Amino acid sequence: MDQKSILKKLKLTVQLMELHEENPFKIRSFQGALNSLDRLDQDFTLLSSDELAKIPGVGKSILGVIEDLKESESHPLLDNLLEKTPSGLLEILQIKGLGPKKVKTLWTELGITSTHELMEACQSGKVAQIKGFGEKTQNTIIQNLEFKASNENKALYADIEEIALDLKESIKKAISQSDQVILVGDFARNLEIISSLEYLVGSDDWEKASDDILKIKGIDWSETKSGPFTLKGTLEGQSLEISVYWTDKVNFVQKQLLLSASPQHLQLEVQENKSMGKAIVESQAKSEEEFFAGLDLQFIPPELREGADEIVLAKEGKLPKLLEEGDLKGILHNHSTYSDGKHSLRQMAEHCKKLGYEYLGISDHSRSAFYAGGLEAERIVKQHEEIDALNQELAPFKIFKGIESDILADGQLDYPDEVLASFDFIVSSVHSILNMDINRATQRLIKAIENPYTTILGHPTGRLLLRRKGYPIDHKAVIDACAENDVVIEINANPWRLDLDWRWIRYALEKGVKLSINPDAHEMDGYLDMKYGVLIGRKGGLTADMTLNTMSVDEIDEYFKKRKAKYLVK
Missing domain, CATH: 1.10.150.20 (5' to 3' exonuclease, C-terminal subdomain)
Known part of the structure; x- marks a missing residue:
């Protein structure tokens, strides 16, 4: 084990x-x-x-x-x-x-x-x-x-990712070398919760291909749910459904387009009196790129095929260049052994540097989070002294002094102003009293956003996917408040959170609100979650220029200093 x-x-x-x-x-x-x-x-x-x-x-x-x-x-x-x-x-x-x-x-x-x-x-x-x-x-x-x-029979994208890719390889090995196999459905669109794993096989000998696929170990195939052109089953020991669809090679791209889009995307009008779904069915394109070009559309990546305004933007050539993991220059919102992290400040910093990042934002829990070893004032002083020493040793790599300050019940931040002023940046988050109605939760967040010390609003709804609902908030009111107060909103990259929800990223961008991909890492391996934050950011149309931590170490250092100078009374 x-x-x-x-x-x-x-x-x-x-x-x-x-x-x-x-x-x-x-x-x-x-x-x-x-x-x-x-x-x-x-x-x-x-x-x-x-x-x-x-x-x-x-x-x-x-x-x-x-x-x-x-x-x-x-x-x-x-x-x-x-x-x-x-x-x-x-x-x-x-x-x-x-x-x-x-x-x-x-x-x-x-x-x-x-x-x-x-x-x-x-x-x-x-x-x-x-x-x-x-x-x-x-x-x-x-x-x-x-x-x-x-949420029965569902899985987190991150939890099922390795299994999904391994099964794709197993199917690829089972079928003929000239046959094709791709992931479609929820997984292809990078949804945060996967309700089923779906594969498309392109083969001109489905009888042989299906016989070989049925021999793959680790899947309980269902004869009653399967049909002549679809195999269905579940992963052994789990309840997540597996579907393998067949098409001949001539229609592979058509099927790929149909199965890699939400129903809402397929219903959107792409030409007068013609839906996207109908355009796909009528198409003989040999690739996805050829299909979109034939409609005079920008290429729409699968993660954007959700039925919002992607076709309108594609017609106008306004689909953005989406954020990529390589655009990120630093990692903010991380914890060390000063609070409830597994690794020391030095370990977290050295590993961050080893991964090629230019800076680390350390933001251990504040004192109200006593259950997580929240920092009392004297511990803050000690941590800042260690950060200063490490910054001299690790330069030009830099550790920024942050804190994850609890948003208290009345919307105030943890610590008096003189302590808050000692940090380079502050992630303000709710961790207690989660059973709020929408009015109370929204006003609590807005009060914290209006506090001039708040730099980043952390995991806005407090949700834990498949575990608990987040507290209800008026997203528009919260995002509007962030726009008015120059507060960044976190996309918490922890696969259990992925909060801010991708469905609200577009509105934040329209309001000029920057977002920050933060792993909320409590150990060195937690940095790897940045990948999932990027996937969710892309689903919402996030670009590099609207992502806080694509700034270089010098740029973000200047950003933090200017923000403090602008908003804090001296």
Whole structure:
């Protein structure tokens, strides 16, 4: 098992120990070890037993558990706990806002052992009657259950990317060398959530090609869902649907265009009384480029084929040159061991420099985020001293002094003004009191945006894709406020966030609001998420000139200084 999988098993062990009210000292011991291993700045699966034993909280019993997990993907204590736990409770434990103690209460008092039973109990009002729950908790559970149900059988782009590309290679190897295979559908359009993996195969001998594809391991093919020209199935152990469509080679480009666009794009009028879909069906173009040229349109990349104004822009030659990963010169919004990061400031800086970037913006959590080791004033001073020393050593590479300041309940920023003034830039974000209505959430953000110390608005809706909805905001009002106050909006590149949503990027650009692709990295590998921020930026039509961190180190240094001089009272 890899490190991530072992940590998941340890977390499940702790949850089940709490559920079954095991010895509290034993629970604390496991939780302490889990915390230490999770914060370790190296892969602990590569460490020897002696090296592991030196990690705080990792005693003899935990060592044995890790060894068992490596060998058998389980351990005796977990096996015992799972044996006496109804399987449906494992699913309930994943619901936001329901910890092991509350799940235990639901189980013992109402006999609830499945999400179906939990929903019924909520809808009948039984959950609200339990001591410690109430109407508000019951409604939250209903919302979380509905959200979970609506996202069943879906996956994050980043989580499924490797599988999608590997399966494409498997199909390519299975079919004839002269046949073609491409990814289409959600994945081809770089959607943040993938509802199915879809492939198009161009072959003049589909009978042979389909027989060979059906032999690919790792897919449960469905005979009932498949048809004469389509194979359907699911990934083994998962519920994500796989579809393989066939076309002959003559019609390959036509099919590619139809399957790499949203239904809304295909309905757009491209010529008088002719939709894009009809134009595609009538076309005999030998390539996508030839098809668009034949309609006197700029080439429309698949990620823009969403049914907005892409055809109008393509007719006028106004489709922008989209941002590319190579345009980025630095990485802002990152965390170190000063707060809840895995790697030290030096490690984060040296790795950033090694990747070829010109600068790093460090922005650890502010003091209100006590749960994430938020920085008190004296820790800020110490960090700034270390940054000054590293900047002398690593020049011309530069670390900019930032903070991710919590936006408090009333919209104020964490820290008094004299502390806020010590930073080069400030990412202002909401991390607490997320159950707001649209008016409260919007006004809270606008208040923070109007604060002259706010440089960047971080992950505007606080959403976690497939995990929780973001708090509702009036996007136009928030973007308008950013335009009025010269505040940059973050596209948080963490695959779970990808927030600002790409559907609002165009409006931000129209208002002259710059965006910043930020990984919110809590470890060195987190920098790799920049790729997903760029993909989402491109979907919204983001260009290099409207992206903050395409500036060079000297340009962004000057930008931060000018902004402070302009907006801050001396």
